Amino acid sequence: MNKQPGTLAIGIARGILEIKQFMRQRESVVFTLLFPILLLLIFGAVFKDEIAPGVTFSQYFVAGMIASGLVNTGFQQLAITIPMERDDGTLKRLRGTPAPTASYFIGKIILVFVSMLIQVGLLLAFGVALYGISLPSTPEKWLTFIWVMLLGITSSTILGIAFSVVPKSGRGASAVVSPIVIILQFFSGVFFVFTQLPAWMQNFAAVFPLKWLTQGMRSVFLPDSFAAQEVAQSWEHGRTALILSAWLVAGFLIALKTFRWEKS
Amino acid sequence: MSHAIVVRGLTKSYRNGKGAAIEAVKGIDLEVAQGEIFALLGPNGAGKTSTIEILEGYRGRDGGSLSVLGEDPAQTHLPAWRNRVGIVLQSTKDGADLSVVEILTHFAQYYSRPRDIDEVIAAVGLEEKRNARGEHLSGGQRRRLDVALGIIGSPELLFLDEPTTGFDPEARRSFWELIRSLRESGTTILMSTHYLEEAEALADRVAIMNHGLIADCATPEKLGGRDREKVNVRWHESGAIHQELTDTPTEFLRNLANRIPGEISELTVTRPTLEEIYLQMIGGNE
Incomplete structure (x- = not known):
């Protein structure tokens, strides 16, 4: 008898299939890939002021949108599509095949990673072309960009998987998940300058990952002098890494205990 | 191995919304x-679905033993x-x-x-x-x-x-x-x-x-016991439909044929359908 295909091989096959399905769903392409660009164009056209010497709001906003991209393609995408797949029988069918459960998640990670690269790439391209954002100028900034992006997308993915048990049905998932993301965007310094928000909003946002992701991305795309404008007068890289990691570990443990393959 | 599936004393209960246990499978034996x-x-x-999903390895069981293709889905x-x-x-x-x-x-x-x-x-x-x-x-x-x-x-x-x-x-x-x-x-x-x-x-x-x-x-x-149920013989004779439930349909037909010259009009001989047997067996359930 031939050898059974391995977990990774099946996972990669699933990743390719997931990307194919993603590209064929008009809603997912429009909402995940085009909507952030649209927001970028609208906000860029409305708010043109400088918020600090040499820093326009558009630039501040691009950094926040890139951080949001990590939440959109990881958390939001998975917390909406996994309940849909639980409803339409995808998950139950997979559980009835020899595919190891890890392969399913490998496929999801590939999908998240590819859609994130596309979204972040598009936002960067528009940011550079239209709003004078510059790509990271030093190796240190590239390094920051990469670790914030990787830690951000990993925790976002894990939290999306963990949150997928909350929506009662696939059809209602979007209505449960999207408002959470939008509120976090308002509170975390995406649509407004974080330091201008009321203190209670800042404190609330500081519990969640998005605030730290936006701050991390600002440390990459805004001049170092802007660090003085942040709440702690610094980029707080250490604290960012700590809080994102804490969410990652908590999300992983919760997902491990609560993940459901079938409708209850 | 001659059996693909062997089930002995399989039991499974669920809790309903109020926390009360519902016995879905109450100890069944099965061989395929x-x-x-x-x-x-x-x-x-x-x-049915509970039983099949336990055999498919989707669900655990509360009691009994199970062999599906020589293995226990809950252990393998x-x-x-x-x-x-x-x-x-x-x-x-x-x-x-x-x-x-x-x-x-x-x-x-x-x-x-x-x-x-x-x-x-x-x-x-x-x-x-x-x-x-x-x-x-x-x-x-x-x-x-x-x-x-x-x-x-x-x-x-x-x-x-x-x-x-x-x-x-x-x-x-x-x-x-x-x-x-x-x-x-x-x-x-x-x-x-x-x-x-x-x-x-x-x-x-x-x-x-x-x-x-x-x-x-x-x-x-x-x-x-479908094969032992009485057989229904129906025929048409002198302007009316006649029916007889009998354990010995062959003997009954032989007598009928001797009595009626030529073709017996509208003759049917039927055993109860599987559906009739089924409805008898689950009777009172609905």
Whole structure:
């Protein structure tokens, strides 16, 4: 008898299939890939002021949108599509095949990673072309960009998987998940300058990952002098890494205990 | 090994919304021989789906012992065991954005000895729909795709959960041919169905489940003592329909033929249908 295909091989096959399905769903392409660009164009056209010497709001906003991209393609995408797949029988069918459960998640990670690269790439391209954002100028900034992006997308993915048990049905998932993301965007310094928000909003946002992701991305795309404008007068890289990691570990443990393959 | 499935004293309870335990399966014994088509019948809520899902390895059990292809699904290394099992679930609608051939090509990659994709597409009669996406298949075509996915890994044992619900009679007949051809290739099949004539047409043996127990298990001809039930003889004589229930239909007919010269008008000799037996057995359930 031939050898059974391995977990990774099946996972990669699933990743390719997931990307194919993603590209064929008009809603997912429009909402995940085009909507952030649209927001970028609208906000860029409305708010043109400088918020600090040499820093326009558009630039501040691009950094926040890139951080949001990590939440959109990881958390939001998975917390909406996994309940849909639980409803339409995808998950139950997979559980009835020899595919190891890890392969399913490998496929999801590939999908998240590819859609994130596309979204972040598009936002960067528009940011550079239209709003004078510059790509990271030093190796240190590239390094920051990469670790914030990787830690951000990993925790976002894990939290999306963990949150997928909350929506009662696939059809209602979007209505449960999207408002959470939008509120976090308002509170975390995406649509407004974080330091201008009321203190209670800042404190609330500081519990969640998005605030730290936006701050991390600002440390990459805004001049170092802007660090003085942040709440702690610094980029707080250490604290960012700590809080994102804490969410990652908590999300992983919760997902491990609560993940459901079938409708209850 | 001569049995694909052996079940002894299987029990399973669930908690309902108020926390009270509901006994869905109350201690059943079951044997399915290798190469057999075995049908599980019973009203909704009888415990069929629970039983099948325990055998499929989807659910745990509370008590009893289980051997499916020589292994206990609750104990075994599932991926290796699932490599030998095919499962056709009830009403799925996944893969809406993928074509028939894409879905099958993908799932074939999960198995160590997948069947040829084109051969499977031909076996389920989806040649003309091979490039159609899941969302554009009719209910019957969708079900055929489900079966194709169930057999893509050349399973030794195939579970079919209500495979022909929503089929028109013609689609059902051609589906039966497909199932028979699987038996000829040596696949053991455990199916559940609501259609008595389907069980009669396909199954070597039938078990009727009711209230979590097996009410009877036999060949379709002998189920519920069907072969020993009185036979109904009907005929037309001197302007009226006559009926007689008898244990000795041959003797009765011989006498009738001697009495009536020539052809006996409108003569029928019938045993109770499987459906009548079934309704008697689950009587009072609904």
